[in-house]
Amino acid sequence: MVTPISGGNRLGGVTSAQGPRGADEAARSLLNRARAELGWTEGPNNNNPYTRHVMGDPNQPWCAAFVSTMLQRENIPGVSGRMFSASARGLATQFQQAGRWVPGGSTPQPGDAIFFGRRPSEHHVGIVQKVENGRVYTIEGNSGNRVAQRVYNLNDPGISGYGRVFGEGQVSSDIGVDTSQAARGTSGNAPSGRASGAGSYSRPLDNGIDPPSYFSLSDVLFALLLQALERGDPAAATQALAQMFPNMSMEDLATMQQLLQANPELAAKVKENPELLQQLASNPTQEGVQQLLSASSSTARPAAGAATGWRPRTSAPSSGGWQP
Numbered sequence: 460m461v462t463p464i465s466g467g468n469r470l471g472g473v474t475s476a477q478g479p480r481g482a483d484e485a486a487r488s489l490l491n492r493a494r495a496e497l498g499w500t501e502g503p504n505n506n507n508p509y510t511r512h513v514m515g516d517p518n519q520p521w522c523a524a525f526v527s528t529m530l531q532r533e534n535i536p537g538v539s540g541r542m543f544s545a546s547a548r549g550l551a552t553q554f555q556q557a558g559r560w561v562p563g564g565s566t567p568q569p570g571d572a573i574f575f576g577r578r579p580s581e582h583h584v585g586i587v588q589k590v591e592n593g594r595v596y597t598i599e600g601n602s603g604n605r606v607a608q609r610v611y612n613l614n615d616p617g618i619s620g621y622g623r624v625f626g627e628g629q630v631s632s633d634i635g636v637d638t639s640q641a642a643r644g645t646s647g648n649a650p651s652g653r654a655s656g657a658g659s660y661s662r663p664l665d666n667g668i669d670p671p672s673y674f675s676l677s678d679v680l681f682a683l684l685l686q687a688l689e690r691g692d693p694a695a696a697t698q699a700l701a702q703m704f705p706n707m708s709m710e711d712l713a714t715m716q717q718l719l720q721a722n723p724e725l726a727a728k729v730k731e732n733p734e735l736l737q738q739l740a741s742n743p744t745q746e747g748v749q750q751l752l753s754a755s756s757s758t759a760r761p762a763a764g765a766a767t768g769w770r771p772r773t774s775a776p777s778s779g780g781w782q783p
Contacts, residue, residue, distance in 0.1 A: 482625045482626060483634045485533070485535065485570070485625060485630075486570035486625055486630045486634055487569075487635070488533060489530070489535070489570050489586070489624070490588055490634070490636060492529050492533060493525075493598045493606075496525070498605060498607075499605060499606045505517075505518050505519055505521065507519075507521045507600075507601075509521040509527075510524040510545050512524065514545045519545060521600055521601045522547060522583050522585065522599060522602070523545050523584050524544075525599070526572055526584050526585065527542065527543045527550060529586065530543070530624065535625070537557065537559075541553065542554060542557070542559075542572070542622065542624075547575075547576070547581040547582055547584040548576075548579060550572065550574075550581075550584055550622070551572075551581045551620070555578075559624075560623070561620055561623050562578075562620045563618040563620045564613075565621065566613065566632075567595060567621040568590065568623075568625065568628070568631075568632065569590070569632070569633075569636070570587065570625050571621040571622060571623055572584055572621060572624065573586065573587050573621055574618070574619040577619055585602070586598050588636040590632045593613050593614070594610050594612060594613060595612075595613050595618075596609075596638040597611070603741035603742045608638060608640055608641040610638065610641040674704060674737045674740070675702065676703055676734070676736070680699050681699075684696055684699040684700065685730065687699055688719060688726060691720070693713070693720070696716040697715075700715055700716060700736075704740055711743060714743045714744075718739065718743060718745070719739075722748050722752075724752060725739070725751060725752060728752070
């Protein structure tokens with residue numbers, strides 16, 4: 460039984476599907492440790508135990524600190540404690556200097572660290588869980604402000620490279636990880652930081668901040684969004700969202716528009732509190748919608764588009780989804 464550093468409950472682990480190979484077992488142990496953290500969500504101001512552990516400051520972006528902590532606790536020769544940084548770029552540099560860097564476009568193996576951005580300006584990092592059918596499945600910290608699973612195309616240009624944790628060719632491509640909760644997506648040059656689904660472009664930052672953090676909300680843009688939703692104009696609604704979230708892909712933005720149109724109760728909440736759009740951008744899936752609907756209502760600010768007269772056409776019941 461792995462004890463989560465976050466103090467949460469352990470979720471789905473890794474089975475022994477590929478049999479007792481030494482490197483497979485070591486990778487499985489690492490992934491079980493990381494998966495024990497699944498669903499853990501940061502507190503206010505990035506509050507998390509991972510950067511507290513790595514750098515003594517709990518209020519910092521924490522994707523690299525999450526990976527560093529998982530690696531350190533596994534006592535992996537040549538890796539644990541040596542690959543240890545609160546910076547994605549710093550962690551990538553450590554792997555490179557140790558001769559453990561594998562460039563993007565290569566095929567990783569379970570347990571590898573996966574980096575996003577461009578060398579040497581990586582801005583996000585996770586851990587590879589599985590490689591299957593041209594896709595790489597990951598587990599990541601600070602992904603939509605929590606520990607979550609995601610999936611990318613292997614040839615995604617947003618993947619900078621990999622840090623080889625175990626020996627070259629030592630680990631099977633599938634060591635029995637259940638990745639059914641990681642929805643299919645394409646990062647389109649970098650991750651957006653959500654639990655599952657498509658990713659989006661991000662500036663090459665060294666702090667793990669996700670593209671939804673770049674949220675430009677104005678009264679004019681919000682009014683345009685409401686008007687487009689009212690008249691059922693998906694192109695106009697997506698375009699308004701694109702101006703609010705300039706670092707997200709059009710595919711992601713179109714998904715957000717579809718979720719708003721298909722979930723009138725969510726649209727009504729967004730109308731009362733436009734900042735909820737940023738939370739939706741961090742996890743634009745039906746699961747994310749249910750999370751927002753089941754969460755306690757936050758203080759609403761006057762909506763810029765109130766004069767449009769748009770109202771949800773129907774009322775959708777809220778269901779008890781995941782809550783922070």
